[in-house]
Amino acid sequence: MAQHAVTQFRAGIRVACEVFSISQSCYYYQPKQADENEVIADWLIRLTTTQRNWGFDLCFLYLRNMKGFKWDHKRV
Structure with a gap:
């Protein structure tokens, strides 16, 4: 909302933030980690299209053990 006010109405950033009560x-x-999220999503999509019978656990173990990614299960 504040970004919209700044771009569309040419309001100052400070004023827009005060109006919408954000810092x-x-x-x-x-x-x-936005770039890393795209990498994880890309790998999961590729794995699930080639290995349709794999669940999350197999996909996660494959990425961690075979490909060497150090993500934990909460990150994936």
Whole structure:
């Protein structure tokens, strides 16, 4: 909402954040692991299209043990 106000109505970032009751750090926030999420999703899609009978556990173990990724089960 604040981004929309800044781009469409040319409001200042400080004013837009005050109107929508968010901090300026929330306005500028960028997730740190967004690129890694795409890598995980791509691997899971490729595995499930080639190995239709594999469940989550087999996919996770394959990525961890065979491909060497160090993600834990909560990350995947």
